[in-house]
Amino acid sequence: MPELGAATSGPLRELDVTRLIDERRLSVFNWLVVFVCFFVALADGYDIIAAAFASPLLVKQFGVSAASMGPVLSASLGGIFFGSLIFGWVGDRLGRRMAIMLSCLVIGVFTLACARVGSINELFWLRLFAGIGIGGMLPNIIALNAEFSPKRMRATLIIVMFTGVTFGGVLPGPVASWLVPSYGWPVLFLIGGVLPLVMALVVALALPESPKFLVLKGRHLDRALATLRRMEPGMALDQRTRLMATELRAPGMLHPGLLFRDGLGTITVLLWLLFICNQMVFYFVNSWLPTVLTEADIPLSHAAWATALFQFGGTVGGLVLGRPFDRRGFLPVAMLFMLALPVTALIGYTANDETVLMATVALSGFALLGLQFGLNAGSALIYPTAYRATGSGWAFAVGRLGSVAGPVIAGLLVGVVSIQHFFLVLALPLGIGVIASLALAQRYVQRFHGTSLRAAEVHID
Numbered sequence: 400m401p402e403l404g405a406a407t408s409g410p411l412r413e414l415d416v417t418r419l420i421d422e423r424r425l426s427v428f429n430w431l432v433v434f435v436c437f438f439v440a441l442a443d444g445y446d447i448i449a450a451a452f453a454s455p456l457l458v459k460q461f462g463v464s465a466a467s468m469g470p471v472l473s474a475s476l477g478g479i480f481f482g483s484l485i486f487g488w489v490g491d492r493l494g495r496r497m498a499i500m501l502s503c504l505v506i507g508v509f510t511l512a513c514a515r516v517g518s519i520n521e522l523f524w525l526r527l528f529a530g531i532g533i534g535g536m537l538p539n540i541i542a543l544n545a546e547f548s549p550k551r552m553r554a555t556l557i558i559v560m561f562t563g564v565t566f567g568g569v570l571p572g573p574v575a576s577w578l579v580p581s582y583g584w585p586v587l588f589l590i591g592g593v594l595p596l597v598m599a600l601v602v603a604l605a606l607p608e609s610p611k612f613l614v615l616k617g618r619h620l621d622r623a624l625a626t627l628r629r630m631e632p633g634m635a636l637d638q639r640t641r642l643m644a645t646e647l648r649a650p651g652m653l654h655p656g657l658l659f660r661d662g663l664g665t666i667t668v669l670l671w672l673l674f675i676c677n678q679m680v681f682y683f684v685n686s687w688l689p690t691v692l693t694e695a696d697i698p699l700s701h702a703a704w705a706t707a708l709f710q711f712g713g714t715v716g717g718l719v720l721g722r723p724f725d726r727r728g729f730l731p732v733a734m735l736f737m738l739a740l741p742v743t744a745l746i747g748y749t750a751n752d753e754t755v756l757m758a759t760v761a762l763s764g765f766a767l768l769g770l771q772f773g774l775n776a777g778s779a780l781i782y783p784t785a786y787r788a789t790g791s792g793w794a795f796a797v798g799r800l801g802s803v804a805g806p807v808i809a810g811l812l813v814g815v816v817s818i819q820h821f822f823l824v825l826a827l828p829l830g831i832g833v834i835a836s837l838a839l840a841q842r843y844v845q846r847f848h849g850t851s852l853r854a855a856e857v858h859i860d
Contacts, residue, residue, distance in 0.1 A: 416610050416627070417645045421550040428630050432547045433556055435598075435605050436540040437563040439499060442594035443536050444567025446510055447475060449591045450526055452575040456584040461519055471523050473803070478530020479537075480799040486535025487792020491653050495543040495788060496608045498535060503599035505532030511592030514585035532595070537564075538778075538791035545779035545787060546609035547630075555721030557776040565714045565768070611784045614644045646783045655793055657786050662846050666781055667790070669839040673732070673774055674798030676832040680743060680825050681767045683805035685709065687813065688746075688760070695750045695818045705760045712761035713768020720773045728843045732773045733836035739766035740829040747818040770832075774798075781843070801828075 454468045482502070490498035509529040516522045541557055548556045571587060578586045610630075613623040623642060628634065658667045688709060692702040716735070723731040743763040749755040774794070782790030812821055 412639055413641045413643055414627075415643050415645055416614050416623070419627070419631070420547065420611065423549055423631065425549060425552060426630065429547060429549075429556065432544060432606065433560045435601055436499075436544055436560045439503065439536060439540055439595075439598045439602065440561055440563030441567035441570075442503070442506070442591075442598050443533055444564035445570050445594060446506055446529060446533055446567075446591045447564070448568045449510075449571045449574075449587045450475065450513075450522075452571045452579075453584040453587045456579070457519070457522070460584075463519055467519055471519060471526055474523050474526040475530035475533060476799060476802060478527045478532075479534030480796045482531035482534025482536075483538055483792040483795035483799075484534075485531065487538045487789045487795075488653055489535070490539040490542055490788030490792070491786050494608045494612060495539045495546070496602060496606055498539040498788065499543065499606075500599045500602050502532045502536035502539065503595040503602065505529070505535065507532075507592045507594075507596035507599065509592075510588050510595070514588040514592065534792075534795065537775075537795055538788045541775055541779045541791050542784075542788040543606070543609055545776075546611045546784055551725055553780060554724035554773070554776040557779060558717045558721040558724075558772045561772055561775055562714055562717060565710060565717075568710070609784070610642075611644050611646065614642045615646060615785050644784070646785065653786055653789060655789070658782070658790050658793060663781070666839060666842050666846060667793075669835050669842065670774070670778060670781065670794055671797040672835045673770075673832055673839065674794050675801035675804075676828040676835070677767065677770045677774060677801065678798045679801030679805040679808075679828050680739070680832075681771060681805070682802045683809045683825060684743065684746070684763065684767065684822070686806040687809040691747075691813065691818055691821055692750065692756075694813075697750065697753065697756075701753060705757055708757055708761040709764035710768065712764030713771070716765035716767075716769020717772030719765075720769050721776075724773055724776060728847075729777060729836060729840035732770060732777065733833065733840050735766045735770050735773065736829060736832040736836045739763065739770065740826060740833060742766065743829060744823050744826040746822040747820065750818050 450472055454465075454472065457463075457471075458465050458468060482505075486498045486502055489501065506529050509525050509532070513522060513525045513529070516525060540560065544557050544560050545553055571591075574587055574590060578590075607626040607629065608619070608622060610623040610626050613619050620642065624640070658664075685706070689702040689706050692705055697705075720731055720735065742759055743766070746756070746759050746763060749759045775791075778791040778794040779787055808824070809821075812824065816824075
């Protein structure tokens with residue numbers, strides 16, 4: 400870590416912001432960033448699930464069929480697709496902090512409006528627009544954490560932060576049980592609207608913009624200096640300091656084509672393929688596990704426990720993956736795909752023994768949701784600061800193709816095949832994932848051990 404003197408005269412001194420952040424120790428500042436973004440992600444996870452708990456009551460109130468809620472529940476997924484693309488670009492153009500605040504405002508405003516909805520059609524459009532905010536938040540909280548984290552701990556801190564989505568997804572259940580009986584279904588959306596609005600204020604007050612981003616953009620360099628002083632209080636920085644960032648600048652206008660330049664083309668394609676395969680299998684299992692187990696004469700309460708174990712196992716899987724990912728790149732991701740293939744494909748064959756079933760489902764969640772955490776972090780490690788949010792945003796958006804296809808394929812198989820064969824079809828996308836992840840692990844090592852980066856230098860006048 401460079402040490403700078405306090406004098407304001409003499410020769411210019413260079414400070415490599417990338418090296419400073421990559422090599423520094425973890426500090427209270429790092430945990431503040433993780434803590435705030437964890438609660439931003441928690442609000443995000445809550446809003447993704449809240450509508451599902453309001454659905455049965457909305458069906459009764461508006462006198463519609465349960466099937467009519469399908470498009471409503473899928474609307475936010477469509478919004479996430481567009482939001483990931485739009486706000487990924489915004490994050491790389493205006494800054495991660497600004498994109499996170501705007502995303503929070505979008506989620507908050509449109510989710511609050513859901514509490515006063517007058518028809519299912521209105522709810523569909525409100526959930527679609529709320530989904531745009533949800534999708535926009537994800538790539539930017541990942542990018543911001545990546546750009547404040549030391550290189551040796553980057554994947555770990557991103558994964559810890561991103562578990563907020565999982566914990567947020569647990570909250571609508573207790574709210575539905577404790578508050579909905581007294582206040583009705585609107586309380587689900589009131590809480591879901593207030594949380595992101597509060598977090599927008601917290602982000603505005605507590606989180607600075609990424610210094611790497613500011614240096615590469617060559618603007619608001621006084622803010623970059625202030626943030627660096629906050630990160631390293633003992634370091635003297637003055638007007639004789641030249642900031643530089645040993646990272647690639649985005650050439651000209653930001654566009655998706657950048658994700659295929661500088662040796663990133665094959666890596667981007669493989670990453671997208673892994674997102675599709677993982678989300679297809681994850682949503683296939685997560686959406687239909689209770690229904691399939693219930694039809695196999697397993698009590699509904701036990702099926703609910705299986706779903707909870709699936710989520711819990713996934714959170715553990717993500718946390719376990721963090722440190723190996725930081726050390727070994729995408730190789731641990733390939734190992735999780737290898738684990739996911741047999742345990743997920745064979746879930747149906749364990750249905751006659753509930754103890755074995757619960758263990759298999761938990762292990763499947765460990766691998767599948769752990770993979771989702773790992774791929775999220777990986778998208779931030781692959782792309783440079785100049786278009787990191789765009790890269791993550793496109794990966795999230797393309798992955799939505801799998802999240803939509805998974806439940807649809809499962810719906811076509813329900814009642815047609817036995818429970819033993821129901822999950823067996825997942826061996827195909829998981830097998831593709833094994834091959835693609837091994838190829839990506841090799842490409843990742845080649846790319847990031849053999850490419851020199853251009854330094855962007857900015858003098859603070």
